Amino acid sequence: MSADLTDRRALAGLDNLELQEALAAGPGRKGRMAAKTWAATWPKLLAIAIVLILWQLVYLYDWHGSSSNGIFKGPVQTLPVLWEELHHVTLWDAIGTTLSRAVVGYTAALVVGSLVGALVSRVKPLRAAVGSIITGLQTMPSIAWFPFAIIFFGLTPATILFVIILGAAPSIANGLIAGVDYTPPLLLRAGKVLGLKRVALYRHVILPASLPSFIAGMKQGWAFAWRSLMAGELLVTIPGHFSLGRLLSTSQDQLDMAMTISVMIVILIIGILVDMGFNQANGLIRRRWGMVDTGNGT
Amino acid sequence: MSLAGNGRRGTPERAPGFSGVPNLTVVADREPATSVAGPAVRLTDVTKVYGQGTRAVLALDKVSLSVKSGEFTCIIGASGCGKSTLLNLVAGLDQVSSGDLATTGQVTLMFQEPALFPWLSASKNVELALRARGVAKAERRARALELLEAVHLGGFANKRPHELSGGMRQRVAMARALAQDVDVLLMDEPFGALDAMTRDLLHDELERICTERTLTVLFVTHNVREAARLGDRVIVLSSRPGKVIEEYQVPRTGPRRMDSPEVSELAASLTDRLRVEMSRHVR
Numbered sequence: 001m002s003a004d005l006t007d008r009r010a011l012a013g014l015d016n017l018e019l020q021e022a023l024a025a026g027p028g029r030k031g032r033m034a035a036k037t038w039a040a041t042w043p044k045l046l047a048i049a050i051v052l053i054l055w056q057l058v059y060l061y062d063w064h065g066s067s068s069n070g071i072f073k074g075p076v077q078t079l080p081v082l083w084e085e086l087h088h089v090t091l092w093d094a095i096g097t098t099l100s101r102a103v104v105g106y107t108a109a110l111v112v113g114s115l116v117g118a119l120v121s122r123v124k125p126l127r128a129a130v131g132s133i134i135t136g137l138q139t140m141p142s143i144a145w146f147p148f149a150i151i152f153f154g155l156t157p158a159t160i161l162f163v164i165i166l167g168a169a170p171s172i173a174n175g176l177i178a179g180v181d182y183t184p185p186l187l188l189r190a191g192k193v194l195g196l197k198r199v200a201l202y203r204h205v206i207l208p209a210s211l212p213s214f215i216a217g218m219k220q221g222w223a224f225a226w227r228s229l230m231a232g233e234l235l236v237t238i239p240g241h242f243s244l245g246r247l248l249s250t251s252q253d254q255l256d257m258a259m260t261i262s263v264m265i266v267i268l269i270i271g272i273l274v275d276m277g278f279n280q281a282n283g284l285i286r287r288r289w290g291m292v293d294t295g296n297g298t
Numbered sequence: 299m300s301l302a303g304n305g306r307r308g309t310p311e312r313a314p315g316f317s318g319v320p321n322l323t324v325v326a327d328r329e330p331a332t333s334v335a336g337p338a339v340r341l342t343d344v345t346k347v348y349g350q351g352t353r354a355v356l357a358l359d360k361v362s363l364s365v366k367s368g369e370f371t372c373i374i375g376a377s378g379c380g381k382s383t384l385l386n387l388v389a390g391l392d393q394v395s396s397g398d399l400a401t402t403g404q405v406t407l408m409f410q411e412p413a414l415f416p417w418l419s420a421s422k423n424v425e426l427a428l429r430a431r432g433v434a435k436a437e438r439r440a441r442a443l444e445l446l447e448a449v450h451l452g453g454f455a456n457k458r459p460h461e462l463s464g465g466m467r468q469r470v471a472m473a474r475a476l477a478q479d480v481d482v483l484l485m486d487e488p489f490g491a492l493d494a495m496t497r498d499l500l501h502d503e504l505e506r507i508c509t510e511r512t513l514t515v516l517f518v519t520h521n522v523r524e525a526a527r528l529g530d531r532v533i534v535l536s537s538r539p540g541k542v543i544e545e546y547q548v549p550r551t552g553p554r555r556m557d558s559p560e561v562s563e564l565a566a567s568l569t570d571r572l573r574v575e576m577s578r579h580v581r
Contacts, residue, residue: 007499007502008450010499011450011499011503012450014465014495014496014499015450015451015454015463015465015466018463018465018466019461019462019463186409186411186413187413187415189391189407189409189413190409190413190414190415192391193389193391193406193407194406194426194427194430194474194478195430195431195478196426196430200430204415204426204429204430205415208415208417208418209415209417211417285417288416288417288458289416289417289458289460290416290458290459290460290461291460
């Protein structure tokens, strides 16, 4: 009896020894928030500084007199325009319109992409038939869909929505399909041994296991959606609505370089912010799954 | 070698709904092991062939064995003896090519790797097994904690698998298997990837749990000492194809350890027997 007790204590002791080892190897997650924030921020600040310096250098170089005759604008002329615009309702209106289109289009693409991905990954004949079409669609530049969509839907928001969905859904579907394909066979067997079948197996094992790949597909899908949206807003002008694309084409018409660059900066920043959101989600999953190397507290 | 299509009898109770996805509930619907006298697992002339035609590989050749309810049976063999094939068949993950296979009560399989779901905490992993069995949501958490307590991991319920050591993960896997309320536990080299010290302690744990719950265990290993340490009975399989060539009864005289003299003695004769078998394959 006492031997049994000794064994149990030995086991508990071994657990603690191994956990402490793992803990010592892991990074100190809390307590260094300020240092971590700084470590994440300074490369971005540096990148912005480099871009501004290069931009100013290009301006100063005055290629074919583009700067001196007022066609090209440097950061010194542009940034005050951007600052000014940020205090006008027009820009925010445009941002609102564009973002709401992005949200609606991307959500629709997410639904379509997920449904198609789920079906194609599970139904063999569908996969043989549709699998390569999806990849084909993914490589097709979405702008090539516009003539078709404009003939079909006219100059309406539906045209833009249609092209966003066609641009983003294939990437999302492919992300899900790849995730399902790379579900570790061992986890599948473990699920089956637990008695999970069909829908339950899909929901509790296959879907969570394909989440990292699915998010990668969503991220790529977002990039395609954003590009399609910008192309759409430049090509399809809908009267009465101010959008970022519309602002861009208006300032092009007025040869307003400072405004053009300002809108481009806004578009870039929105793209970067959304991308950061996806990276956050990705990092969260990787940490939760223990896929982050905690070797030396980086 | 046209074994695949020939003389296929199958087991009548298992045959329906047994195409494609393994249907484990068919097994569960039957009488629990305790109410039936006789073997918990019985294989009669079970043959398994992989592939077809000239490329067919005979993995198991007319294997017959039966495991009594509550018995701890170890299966040992060199590479290519079809140990894992055997367990997959009994677990219902694969189908026999010919012969009869009957199991009584609920069966589950533990792998060499813990095979925990990395996105779920230790307790949620156990709870998923309860959920698959249809245990009510309100009960699951408490039951999972009880089971984790049974493998001495009560304090680690909210840890994710990657935060635990290899031995602890394998114990979570054991708690998950117990959550299925099984009568028969199939183990495919479950401690093969662990260090010797952890393995020794887990042997004691497994023995205690099996005795407390009168589990029937079919334990596959290629470690002769492990087989001698754990088994009430040790079955030696030949290689390519797998066939039962020897059976050792191990008298239960009291607590055993890896270094007990009777364990060493049995391990030595198992080693000798396996070496005879391996030398058969010299070309």
